[in-house]
Amino acid sequence: MTYYSQHAKVWVSVDCIIFGFDDGKLKVLIGRRQMDPGRGEWSLYGGFVAADEGLDEAASRTVKELTGLDNLYMRQVGAFGKTDRDPGERVISIAYYALINVKDYNERLRLEHGVEWMDVNHLPMLYSDHNEMVCKARKLMRQKLRTEPVGFRLLPNLFTLTQLQRLYEAVNGEDLDKRNFRKRIKEMDFIEKTELIDKSGSKRGASLYRFNKKAYNEDPNFKL
Amino acid sequence: MTYYSQHAKVWVSVDCIIFGFDDGKLKVLIGRRQMDPGRGEWSLYGGFVAADEGLDEAASRTVKELTGLDNLYMRQVGAFGKTDRDPGERVISIAYYALINVKDYNERLRLEHGVEWMDVNHLPMLYSDHNEMVCKARKLMRQKLRTEPVGFRLLPNLFTLTQLQRLYEAVNGEDLDKRNFRKRIKEMDFIEKTELIDKSGSKRGASLYRFNKKAYNEDPNFKL
DNA sequence: TCAAAAGTGTTAGATTTACACCCATGA
DNA sequence: TCATGGGTGTAAATCTAACACTTTTGA
Numbered sequence: 001m002t003y004y005s006q007h008a009k010v011w012v013s014v015d016c017i018i019f020g021f022d023d024g025k026l027k028v029l030i031g032r033r034q035m036d037p038g039r040g041e042w043s044l045y046g047g048f049v050a051a052d053e054g055l056d057e058a059a060s061r062t063v064k065e066l067t068g069l070d071n072l073y074m075r076q077v078g079a080f081g082k083t084d085r086d087p088g089e090r091v092i093s094i095a096y097y098a099l100i101n102v103k104d105y106n107e108r109l110r111l112e113h114g115v116e117w118m119d120v121n122h123l124p125m126l127y128s129d130h131n132e133m134v135c136k137a138r139k140l141m142r143q144k145l146r147t148e149p150v151g152f153r154l155l156p157n158l159f160t161l162t163q164l165q166r167l168y169e170a171v172n173g174e175d176l177d178k179r180n181f182r183k184r185i186k187e188m189d190f191i192e193k194t195e196l197i198d199k200s201g202s203k204r205g206a207s208l209y210r211f212n213k214k215a216y217n218e219d220p221n222f223k224l
Numbered sequence: 225m226t227y228y229s230q231h232a233k234v235w236v237s238v239d240c241i242i243f244g245f246d247d248g249k250l251k252v253l254i255g256r257r258q259m260d261p262g263r264g265e266w267s268l269y270g271g272f273v274a275a276d277e278g279l280d281e282a283a284s285r286t287v288k289e290l291t292g293l294d295n296l297y298m299r300q301v302g303a304f305g306k307t308d309r310d311p312g313e314r315v316i317s318i319a320y321y322a323l324i325n326v327k328d329y330n331e332r333l334r335l336e337h338g339v340e341w342m343d344v345n346h347l348p349m350l351y352s353d354h355n356e357m358v359c360k361a362r363k364l365m366r367q368k369l370r371t372e373p374v375g376f377r378l379l380p381n382l383f384t385l386t387q388l389q390r391l392y393e394a395v396n397g398e399d400l401d402k403r404n405f406r407k408r409i410k411e412m413d414f415i416e417k418t419e420l421i422d423k424s425g426s427k428r429g430a431s432l433y434r435f436n437k438k439a440y441n442e443d444p445n446f447k448l
Numbered sequence: 449t450c451a452a453a454a455g456t457g458t459t460a461g462a463t464t465t466a467c468a469c470c471c472a473t474g475a
Numbered sequence: 476t477c478a479t480g481g482g483t484g485t486a487a488a489t490c491t492a493a494c495a496c497t498t499t500t501g502a
Contacts, residue, residue, distance in 0.1 A: 003259050004313050008234035008275035011371035012305075012316055037229050047419060055305030079303040079318045081236075081279030089228050090275060092236055092316075094303045150469070160479075179483070202480040206455040386453075403456070404492070426453040428499040 011091040014059045015046035015130065017137040018067070018078065019101040020117055021154040026170040027102070028134060029066070031115035032128055037087040043127035043133070045115060046093065059096040066113055067105050073153045074098045075144065077137045085129050097137040099153035121173075142171050149190070149222045152211040160198050160206040161185060166223060188222060190215035235315040238283045239354065241301065241361040242291070244326040244341055245378040249387040249393040251326070252358060257324035257351055261311040268358070269339060270317065283320035290337055291329050297333035297377045299368065300324045301361045309353050310375035323377035350422070366395050373414070373446045376435040384422050384430040385409060392448060409433075414440035420435060 018029040023187070033043040045066050051056040055076070065068055077095035103119065110116070118124075120138060123131065144217045147149045151167055152159070165181050185191050197205040216222070242253040257267040261331045271286040273279060283298055301319035311314070326341065334340070342348075344362060347355065369375045375391055376383070389405050409415050420428040440446070 004315070007235060007272035009235050010273070010275065011228055011231060011233055012236065027478055048231040049305070049316075051234065052307055054307050055303055055316065062256070078300050079279055080316070081273070083276055083278050091276055092273075092279065093226070094305070125355050160481090177466075178481090179467085182482080183484090199473090203475080204471070204479080205473080208482060241469060349461085384454090401492070401494085402454090403494085404454080407457090423500095426499090427501045443456055 011089060012049045012055075012128065013046050013093045014049060014062055015067070015080075015092055015093050015095045015133055016063050017044060017095060017134050018060060018063060018096040019097060019099050019120075019137075019154065020105070020171060021143060022102045022117060024166050024170060026120045026167075027117040028120050028123065029110075029115045030118055030123070030126065031113060034114075036192050038127045041127040042130075043125045044130045045113070046094075048214055049094075055094050056096075059094070059098075063096075063098050066115065067100065068109055069100055069104060072098045072100055073150050075140065077133060077140060080129050080133060084127065087128070095132075095137060099141070099150060101154060101156055103156060103218065128221040143224045145171055146224055149188075149211060149216055151224075158194065158196060158198070158208040158210055160201060160208060162206060164200065165210070184224060185209075189219065225384045235313060236242045236279075237270050237315055238273060238286055239268045239304075239357055240281065240283060240287050240290070241268060241319060241321040241358050242287060243321060243344075243361075243365060243378065244329070245394060246341060246392050248390050250344045251341040252344050252347065252364075253339045254342050254347070254350065255349045256338060264353045265351040266348045266354075268319075268354045269337070273318075274360075279318050281322075282382060283296050283318070283322075287320075287322050290339065292333055293324060294327060296322045296324055297374050299364065301317060301357060301364060304353050304357060306353065310406070319357040319361060321365055323365075323374060325378060325380055327380060337420045358369075369395055369448055371446065373412075373435060373440055375448075378445050382418065382422070382432040382434055383419060384432060386425065386430060388433070412446060413443065423434065 011039050020027045030042050030044060033039055033041050037224055045060040045062065047058065047065070049055060053061070060075055063072060064106050065072065077097055079092060079094050081092040084089060120134065123134065125131065126134070143170070151164070151201065154167055155163060160183055164185070165176055165178065192210050194208050194210055196208040198208050199205040244251045244253065254268060256268050257263055259264050269286065269290050270395065271282065272288070273282040277285070287296060287298065288294055298320050301321055303316060303318050305316040307314060336442070344358065347358065349359070369392070375388070378391055379387060382441055388409070389400055389402065393399055416434050416436050418432050418434055420432040422432050423429040
């Protein structure tokens with residue numbers, strides 16, 4: 001006790017970079033900060049870590065509070081701890097990113113919290129070091145999407161190959177060749193074609209696919 | 225103020241995974257914990273983050289305290305914050321890894337602190353979640369070494385190609401083909417051959433090379 | 449003289465990239 | 476009937492991986 005107590009305690013918060021994919025663009029949920037300091041500035045959504053709560057827990061709770069969604073794909077981005085990062089007090093913040101399907105986010109709930117989806121390529125200045133957090137989150141997320149099949153978390157359960165391709169284009173910031181892309185998809189047996197057709201995106205209609213997690217676990221050979 | 229003060233404060237520490245390369249093996253500095261709880265257990269070296277100190281700063285200070293070394297290559301591994309990770313009190317710890325040349329570490333100083341180099345593949349059980357920290361640090365470090373020329377930080381300024389190859393073999397955990405390895409090195413103009421010969425490793429002697437940082441910045445094409 | 453590490457090119461196979469046309473349908 | 480997005484294969488180029496012998500020298 002004495003050993004600990006000679007040192008200072010600080011506040012620790014979590015900040016969440018919630019990624020969504022809509023209109024062919026990678027987006028992030030941001031809102032106007034409701035409290036001082038920094039009231040009115042664009043900001044990520046965050047919250048304090050409670051005394052009896054782990055960091056991952058705090059992040060999940062915070063995202064659920066905002067979106068009502070559970071069991072999301074979330075990963076830690078890192079700890080941000082410059083002494084002057086918060087203009088009010090010393091607060092160390094642990095950033096997390098989450099992947100959600102924008103359609104799963106209830107519109108009313110979104111408006112209640114006053115947050116909106118903003119194109120990650122055209123973000124305004126954010127409160128404190130939040131732009132840095134988004135930047136690092138993007139890098140990690142991109143790397144993850146290349147090597148693990150988590151991109152599906154940004155799409156509906158059923159999706160077309162064009163949707164999937166657009167997603168990867170948005171994340172990597174470069175166009176992909178349609179034939180090469182589809183060739184690679186065909187090699188991954190856990191991306192299953194269904195009998196269903198989506199007619200919303202074209203007159204002809206496109207086959208809907210789904211990600212089969214079980215099949216992936218049996219033969220996890222993913223690379224994009 | 226009131227906004228902050230309704231939340232709990234916690235202790236925040238840093239823990240350092242200090243990597244070295246010796247005897248063909250990747251090693252980590254660990255020592256017996258000198259304080260309760262966990263006195264006597266194998267542990268990483270760490271310290272508390274002071275109120276007026278950033279996280280990176282705290283990590284650098286801690287490593288300097290242990291090794292006397294400055295300006296090391298250091299990167300954050302992440303925040304570890306399970307509520308019960310520290311048996312005494314709630315402490316959130318931010319892990320950092322550092323790369324040092326073992327020859328730069330003064331032996332007397334090492335003994336004074338009672339730490340030793342241990343093969344990263346044969347670590348004992350460590351205090352709290354320190355094994356996890358090492359594991360994550362290794363992953364990040366390996367990824368970094370593949371894509372950026374930072375491996376040199378684990379070697380003397382002048383090194384032979386065999387030394388460099390052994391380093392990469394130790395980090396990646398697999399043997400490399402000598403000819404292919406040297407072919408790749410030759411393509412990178414910032415790895416410069418000097419006129420000097422090292423006779424310590426063989427009768428014939430091997431050319432010594434050096435990393436030219438300036439040349440790298442002008443044409444940063446690294447891949448191993 | 450021989451053991452031990454240094455140094456050096458070529459080739460087959462695998463992977464990656466570039467590229468253009470027909471199809472089905474609703475408006 | 477035509478505009479729109481869906482769907483399909485091949486060939487060249489590049490990259491990767493496998494492989495063995497000669498050199499130097501101190502012991």
